[in-house]
Amino acid sequence: MKNNVIYLAFFVIYFFSINSYSQSTENLKQKKLIIEKEISYTNQLLEKVEKDKKKSVNYLKVLQKQIRNQNNLLTTLDKEFKLIERQITKIKEKIFITKTDIENEEKKLKRLKEEYAKMIYNMYVNKAGRTDLIFIVSSESFNQAYKRLAYLKQYTTFRKNQTLKIQETKGVLKLKGESLLKEEASLFNASVDKNKVIISKTEELKLLNKIQTEKKEISKELIKSEKKIKKELKEKEKLMELLDEQIRRVIEEEIKKLRLEGKDRAYALTPEAKILSNEFVSNRGNLPWPLSTGIIVNYFGKQKHEVFSGVETFNNGIDIATDKDAMIRAVFDGVISRIFFIKGVGKAILINHGEYYTVYSGVKDVLVKVNDKILAKEKIGVVETKYPEEKTELHFEIWKNYEKMDPSKWLYNAD
Numbered sequence: 001m002k003n004n005v006i007y008l009a010f011f012v013i014y015f016f017s018i019n020s021y022s023q024s025t026e027n028l029k030q031k032k033l034i035i036e037k038e039i040s041y042t043n044q045l046l047e048k049v050e051k052d053k054k055k056s057v058n059y060l061k062v063l064q065k066q067i068r069n070q071n072n073l074l075t076t077l078d079k080e081f082k083l084i085e086r087q088i089t090k091i092k093e094k095i096f097i098t099k100t101d102i103e104n105e106e107k108k109l110k111r112l113k114e115e116y117a118k119m120i121y122n123m124y125v126n127k128a129g130r131t132d133l134i135f136i137v138s139s140e141s142f143n144q145a146y147k148r149l150a151y152l153k154q155y156t157t158f159r160k161n162q163t164l165k166i167q168e169t170k171g172v173l174k175l176k177g178e179s180l181l182k183e184e185a186s187l188f189n190a191s192v193d194k195n196k197v198i199i200s201k202t203e204e205l206k207l208l209n210k211i212q213t214e215k216k217e218i219s220k221e222l223i224k225s226e227k228k229i230k231k232e233l234k235e236k237e238k239l240m241e242l243l244d245e246q247i248r249r250v251i252e253e254e255i256k257k258l259r260l261e262g263k264d265r266a267y268a269l270t271p272e273a274k275i276l277s278n279e280f281v282s283n284r285g286n287l288p289w290p291l292s293t294g295i296i297v298n299y300f301g302k303q304k305h306e307v308f309s310g311v312e313t314f315n316n317g318i319d320i321a322t323d324k325d326a327m328i329r330a331v332f333d334g335v336i337s338r339i340f341f342i343k344g345v346g347k348a349i350l351i352n353h354g355e356y357y358t359v360y361s362g363v364k365d366v367l368v369k370v371n372d373k374i375l376a377k378e379k380i381g382v383v384e385t386k387y388p389e390e391k392t393e394l395h396f397e398i399w400k401n402y403e404k405m406d407p408s409k410w411l412y413n414a415d
Contacts, residue, residue, distance in 0.1 A: 061297040070208040277354025294322035300406040317397030359397040
C-alpha cells in the first residue's frame with residue numbers, strides 16, 4: 001500500500017512536470033508562429049518594393065524590420081532549445097530514478113519469492129507430508145496440539161500476506177515499467193524536437209546573415225545619395241511639424257470651446273465621454289491595429305537613421321507599411337473630430353475618444369465625415385501609395401490632450 005502511495009505521488013509530479021513543459025513549449029510555438037507570419041508578410045512587402053531597392057530607404061526600412069524579426073525568431077528558438085534541454089535533463093533523471101526503483105523492486109520481489117519458497121519447504125518438512133488434521137491429532141499432548149493449530153493459522157495468514165506482497169510488488173513493477181516506457185518515449189520526442197530546433201536555428205542564421213549582407217550593400221549605395229536623402233529627411237521633418245501643429249490646433253480648439261462654455265477640460269467631459277475615455281485606457285495594449293495587415297517600420301520617439309550615423313529622427317507616432325489600397329479602420333469607438341489635408345502628407349483623420357485622440361494620416365480616400373460616430377474596427381479610409389518608391393504607409397498617432405503617447409504600447413502585440 002505504501003509503495004502505491006509513493007508511486008502515485010511520483011506519477012502526479014511527473015504528470016504536472018510534463019504538463020508544465022507542454023504549456024511552455026506551446027506558448028513558444030505560438031510566439032514563433034506569429035513571428036514567422038510577420039516574416040512571411042515582410043517578404044511580400046520586400047518583393048513589392050524591390051524594383052529600386054539599391055536606392056530605396058523604404059526598402060531598407062522593411063529590410064531592417066525583417067532583421068529584427070529574424071533576431072526575435074532566433075531568440076525564441078534559443079528559448080525553445082534551452083527549455084527542451086532542461087526537459088531532457090529532467091526526463092533522464094526520472095528514467096534513472098525509475099530504473100533504480102525497478103531494480104530495487106525486482107530485488108524485493110526475488111527476496112519475497114525466496115522467503116515464500118523457504119516457508120513452504122519448512123512447512124512441508126515439519127508436517128512430513130501429513131495433512132493438517134493428522135498433523136494436529138498426532139500431537140503428543142493437548143498443549144502441543146494447540147500450538148500446532150496456532151502455527152497453522154499463523155502459517156495461513158503469513159502465506160496470504162506474502163502472496164499479497166508478491167502481487168503488490170508485481171503491480172508496482174508493472175506500473176513503473178509502463179512509466180519507464182512513457183519517459184523513454186518522452187525523451188525520444190524531446191530529442192527529435194531538439195534536433196528540429198537546431199536545424200531551424202542553423203537555417204535562420206544563414207538567412208539572417210544573407211539579409212545583413214544585403215543591408216550592407218544597400219547602405220553603401222545609399223551613402224552615395226547622402227545629400228539627397230538628408231534633404232528628404234528635412235522635408236519630412238517639416239511635414240511632420242505641420243501635422244503636429246494641425247493636431248494641436250484641433251485639440252486646442254476643442255479645449256477653447258469648453259472654456260468659452262465656462263468649463264474646465266478636466267471636468268468638462270460628458271458622462272458618455274468619460275466612459276469612452278476610461279474604456280480606451282482599460283484597453284491599453286489590446287487595441288486593434290488600424291490596418292488588418294501591416295508591419296511597423298518606424299517606431300515612436302527618437303530613432304537612429306538606418307544608414308547615416310549621427311543622424312536622428314523623431315516620430316510622434318508609428319509608421320505601418322501595408323498593401324496597396326489597404327483599408328484603414330478605427331482602433332476604438334469615437335467621434336470624427338476633423339478631416340484635414342497637408343500637402344506632402346495627404347489627408348488625415350482625427351478621432352475623439354474622450355480625453356484621447358487617434359490620428360490616421362497618409363489617407364487617400366476618406367469614408368467618413370466630421371461628427372460621425374464610429375465603432376472599433378469600422379472602416380474610415382484607404383491608405384495612400386506614394387510614387388515612384390511605391391511606398392504604402394499609414395502614419396498613426398495617439399494623443400492624450402496635448403501629450404503624445406507611444407502607439408506600440410496601446411496596440412495589441414505591437415512592441
